[in-house]
Amino acid sequence: MSIRRIVAAARQPIHHSSVLRISTPQPPKPSSLLFIRPKSSTSRRFHQHATRSSQQTVVTPESTNPALSFPCLDAVESRSASLSQSRRSLSGPEPSYTSGKHLDFRSREPLLLDWGGILPDFNIAYEAWGTLNKDRSNAILLHTGLSASSHAHSTEANPQPGWWEKFIGSGKPLDTDKYFVICTNVIGGCYGSTGPSSIDPANGERYATRFPILTMEDMVRAQFRLLDSLGIDTLYASVGSSMGGMQSLAAGVLFPERVRRIVSISGCARSHPYSIAMRHTQRQVLMMDPNWARGFYYDGIPPHGGMKLAREIATVTYRSGPEWEQRFGRRRADPSRPPALCPDFLIETYLDHAGEKWCLEYDPNSLLYVSKAMDLFDLGQEHRNRINKVRQENSGKLQAFKEGKGVDSTANGDVCNLTLPDQPYEEKEQPADVAAVDGKDGVGAPDSEPPPDLVAGLKPLANTPALVLGVASDILFPAWQQREIANTLKRTGNRNVTHVELGEEMSLFGHDTFLLDLENVGGAVKRFLG
Known part of the structure; x- marks a missing residue:
């Protein structure tokens, strides 16, 4: 040759x-x-x-040592190749971003979003269990975590177990003999509700990264449009865990006259730096995947490599160090083989499997938008005042849209014009009297004084009974953040605040405890709801 x-x-x-x-x-x-x-x-x-x-x-010449093999990278390349071939042949594994059969609510009225975006109309995917009573007073709105669908429990249409299967049903914490339980997929998601993968009615194309920035409050307003369509004026309770715990508080602040009780599990009243930082890294590894293509990947290969890494980072925050010590320790998958740079320890193979399993199940753009909404969450009064001002400034734009006059998308600073600072951030010496934030002698401590700004922001909840539950082994939403919620609610004058904190002797499952601990988490919810 x-x-x-x-x-x-x-x-x-x-x-x-x-x-x-x-x-x-x-x-x-x-x-x-x-x-x-x-x-x-x-x-x-x-x-x-x-x-x-x-x-x-x-x-x-032959090297002194043989080259390492990289099966983890081979797997990524092989997946890209199969996805590319499947798109050429119109057969094979295609991301579907669905969760099975569900109910649909379509709002034909436009929705003004907090940061100035407009959804001309939108869809809410939801599922329901139990029976709505005659005066429609027994409805519970169940809010989801970041990547969950409306499928919290099995239904006739979709018999697969839901993400809170053991918590919903006859005699369960969300007792369907007593309550009519509704769960939605949030707007911005990809399991049936309007999100970046949906079609923009203005041009017939997918929104992609033309989708507007969202907030938790935007998601809640959309959910209450659904409640309006069902004729439900007042909720028996607003219940949520993780991101859902943020939404349950937001629902009470936005609609205090429509929410009779609140359950917030492993949530917060405002996002804090650690969780923001972790979600930032997830978004960055996803956006750095060349297949992300600035969000316009729907006709090509999805950024599955970036999604896999993002999920691995997320999984690190969902579970706890103590649990992993017991479950994995320092054990390797195969001690008889030499070490490798690809997954080698059991914990590495666990993370690799978690990312691999999930990378084509959720729309990457939805991960970006929904996680950013979590970062923006802040129920403090100063932030609420700023957002209300922005909404007021954009009210004319919404009216113009309703009148069919069209909207200038560059008006009121809608177009992202963020630039990086000329000078990089530099560490500054902190004053000696800055309080620690470890939950013992600083923010969230049992005897600490909550921030006045947050007390003012949660004032609408002064008369709303609330259950606030935290987990000591949670590193994503540490227990001091739930103590901060409970202390702030009490400071508003609320005399009906139940605060539960599960120590490590009760749960080692970290942030995922709300999904797994039926006895302690479910028991507290059942007692509170009555």
């Missing part, structure tokens, strides 16, 4: 990890040297053949 044929063959697209890769960018001239890098037994045989085929070929 000639040198040119060798080079031409090596330039063909290759996806299999064991096939030769050649680093020479152009065909060699008569006096040039061709370097061929062996990568496996297959490539070494090719390398030897190339040496025999020409007197002018010079090869690199």
Whole structure:
């Protein structure tokens, strides 16, 4: 075989990890040297053949040590190849971003969002369990976490177990003999509700990153449009965990006259730096995936590599160190084999599996928008005043839209014009009297004074009975953040605040405790609801 044929063959697209890769960018001239890098037994045989085929070929000598293999990267390349082929052949595994059959509510009225965006109309996917009583006073609105669908419990239409299957049903914490339980997929999501993957009625194309920035309050307002359509004026309770715990508080602040009780589990009254930082890193690894394509990937290969890494980062925050010590320790998947740079320890293989399983189940753009809404969450009065001012300034835009006059999308600063600062952030010495925030002698401590701004912001909840539950092993929403909620509610004058904190002796499951602990979490909810 000639040198040119060798080079031409090596330039063909290759996806299999064991096939030769050649680093020479152009065909060699008569006096040039061709370097061929062996990568496996297959490539070494090719390398030897190339040496025999020409007197002018010079090869690199065998390395002192063999090259490592990277099955984790091979898996990513293989998935990209299969997705690319499936799109060409219109068959094979395609991301569906669905959760099964559900009910749908369509709002034909436009929705003005907090930061100035407008949804001309929107869809809410929801499911319900139990029976609504005659005076429609027994409804419980169940709010979801970041990536959950409306499928909290099995239904006739979708018999698959839901994400809170053991908590909903006859005699369960959300007792369907007493209550009519409603769960929605939030707007911005991808399980039936309007989100970035939905069609923009203005141009018939997917919104992608033309979708407007969202807030928790936007999601709640959309949910209350659904309640209006069902004729439900007042909720028996607003219940939620994690991001749902944020929404349950927001529902009470926005509609205090329509919410009779609040349950907030492993949530917060405002997002704090650690959780913001973790969600930031997830968004960054996703957006750095070349397949993300600034959000316009729907006709191509989805950014599954970035999604996998984002999920692995998230999983680190969902579970606890103590649990992982017991579950994995320092054990390796196969101690008889030499160490590898790909997943090797049991904890690494667990994270790898979690990311691999999820990377095509959820729309990447939904992850970006919904997680950003979590970052923006702040029920403090100063923030509420600022948002209310923005909404007031944009009220004319909504009216113009209703009148069919069209909307200038660049008006009122809607277009993102964020720029990075000229000077990077520099650490500054903190005053000696700055309180610690470890939950013992600082923010969230049992005897700490809550911030006046937050007390003012939660004032609408002064007369609303509330259950606030936290978990000591939670590192994403630490228990001091639930203490902050409880203390702030009490400071508003609320005399009906039940605060429960599960110590590590009761739960080692970290943030995911709300999904797993039927006895302690479910028991507290059942007692509170009555």
